[in-house]
Amino acid sequence: MSVLESSATELLAELTAGNVTATELTQAYLGQIEKHDGAIGAFLNVDAERALSQAKAIDERRRAGEKLGLLAGLPVAVKDIFCTKGWTTTCGSRMLEHFVPPYDATVISKLIAADAVLIGKTNMDEFAMGGSTENSAFKQTHNPWGLDRTPGGSSGGAAAGVASSMAPLSIGTDTGGSIRQPAAFCGVTGMKPTYGRVSRYGLVAFASSLDQAGPLAKTAEDVALLLEVIAGHDPLDSTSANVPTPSYTSSVRQPLKGLRLGFAREHFGDGLDREVEAAVREAIKVYESQGATVHEVSLPHSKYAIATYYIIAPCEASSNLARYDGVHYGYRTDEKVMLAELAEERKELERAGDSANLAALDSSLVRMYRKTRSEGFGAEVKRRVMLGSYALSAGYYDAYYVKALKVRRLIREDYDAAFKDVDLIIGPTTATPAFKLGEMNEDPLAMYLQDLYTVSANLAGIAAISVPCGITQAGLPIGLQLQAAPFAEEKLLRAAHMFQQATDWHTRKPT
Numbered sequence: 001m002s003v004l005e006s007s008a009t010e011l012l013a014e015l016t017a018g019n020v021t022a023t024e025l026t027q028a029y030l031g032q033i034e035k036h037d038g039a040i041g042a043f044l045n046v047d048a049e050r051a052l053s054q055a056k057a058i059d060e061r062r063r064a065g066e067k068l069g070l071l072a073g074l075p076v077a078v079k080d081i082f083c084t085k086g087w088t089t090t091c092g093s094r095m096l097e098h099f100v101p102p103y104d105a106t107v108i109s110k111l112i113a114a115d116a117v118l119i120g121k122t123n124m125d126e127f128a129m130g131g132s133t134e135n136s137a138f139k140q141t142h143n144p145w146g147l148d149r150t151p152g153g154s155s156g157g158a159a160a161g162v163a164s165s166m167a168p169l170s171i172g173t174d175t176g177g178s179i180r181q182p183a184a185f186c187g188v189t190g191m192k193p194t195y196g197r198v199s200r201y202g203l204v205a206f207a208s209s210l211d212q213a214g215p216l217a218k219t220a221e222d223v224a225l226l227l228e229v230i231a232g233h234d235p236l237d238s239t240s241a242n243v244p245t246p247s248y249t250s251s252v253r254q255p256l257k258g259l260r261l262g263f264a265r266e267h268f269g270d271g272l273d274r275e276v277e278a279a280v281r282e283a284i285k286v287y288e289s290q291g292a293t294v295h296e297v298s299l300p301h302s303k304y305a306i307a308t309y310y311i312i313a314p315c316e317a318s319s320n321l322a323r324y325d326g327v328h329y330g331y332r333t334d335e336k337v338m339l340a341e342l343a344e345e346r347k348e349l350e351r352a353g354d355s356a357n358l359a360a361l362d363s364s365l366v367r368m369y370r371k372t373r374s375e376g377f378g379a380e381v382k383r384r385v386m387l388g389s390y391a392l393s394a395g396y397y398d399a400y401y402v403k404a405l406k407v408r409r410l411i412r413e414d415y416d417a418a419f420k421d422v423d424l425i426i427g428p429t430t431a432t433p434a435f436k437l438g439e440m441n442e443d444p445l446a447m448y449l450q451d452l453y454t455v456s457a458n459l460a461g462i463a464a465i466s467v468p469c470g471i472t473q474a475g476l477p478i479g480l481q482l483q484a485a486p487f488a489e490e491k492l493l494r495a496a497h498m499f500q501q502a503t504d505w506h507t508r509k510p511t
């Protein structure tokens, strides 16, 4: 089997056995990027020189008999939302087009410490806001299963990169579904860990109480491998959980005996595509044939999840994005042009004797902020900043933000009750397979509904995974979602692996 078709776990065995070197592997993946990324557009930035020199150093250390990290020699692609020291980190935004972070995110330091080869930074919706990667300021990413389709988003590049074998592993972030939805659309396995399981230090913030980093890969085993590396308490992130990281790689192959699966009617309602539903019901049968039992659970508040999420996430975003003011770092409007415009406006108002408007004219500082932000942010980001600022403003705060927090609590309580009876909740990741690029451009609400089955896990802070479970007649992948109680990632991985032992959907490749 070619190295491009192997799973990361298989590649690791080849590397350890000396059948392939990190340099050869890196060259093979760089070659694949060279060949296909023109059509796919998964990467914003590939630094071949950097990757090859990392690979070479790892090969030399291996030859010298040194003890190497868990990912020694494996190429990993990283969503361009993680700060990489000395390496541009754009977050898919003009605002950060030339931003070169002075430090590494903890996830990046952990990858480097595990001797991974950082192969490139992947495309994403601007500041992770979106579900199609079309909100990137720089390029569109195409779904490898149909180039006219979206790879999903916001971690679209990370998912498309793994699906088209341009990297065996990638890291994304998931605030409302941004790992699981693209994983489902691209036919790969992707996990949103429990809030706090993976450090957010150096992850450019979108909605801080929801954001969580996680792995995308071809198999559950590979997700286990990557999660083991990036998980863990981090003193640099006060919200990271101080709980030990289990060895996911040693448990992932153990089947779960007496597995109790929760079936929530709320996940099988209107709008669920027939083929998606059939594939998910088939997946449930697979588990039953492995001895699992299915129990009905109820998530009565999940119908408010989208509304709740689209208050809380924009509120947090409007606060987090206030820092992009053209002063500290990032984009600043052309001040010469701005000052000239301002002088011209002033002259005209003076000529017209318009004293009211003259008095209301911006100061140069306010004008600089305003122009910087209007030019630096795209339409969706501006929409969220406006929604968030509105919902947080005096008089509306209680009606929107505080109310949303209360509903969030109820959503979490639904899960707490359900997980008293079952190990995992099973259902579809998305209501439909990948939609066409451009299809939802004019309809942000339709795009928001994409997150129907995924946002609840973020609001509740629980863990969830998407696993390939079928392919539609039109040849598009279908994702199965498993959700688990906080810090039960081990169960998710073992259950996902059980499914992948019984099915071969995860081995299917786009042509």
Ligand code: GLN
Pocket: 128, 129, 130, 131, 153, 154, 173, 174, 175, 176, 177, 178, 179, 206, 313, 451
């Ligand atoms: N699609 C959702 C949004 O636009 C989720 C994004 C995410 O998880 N980063 O907010």
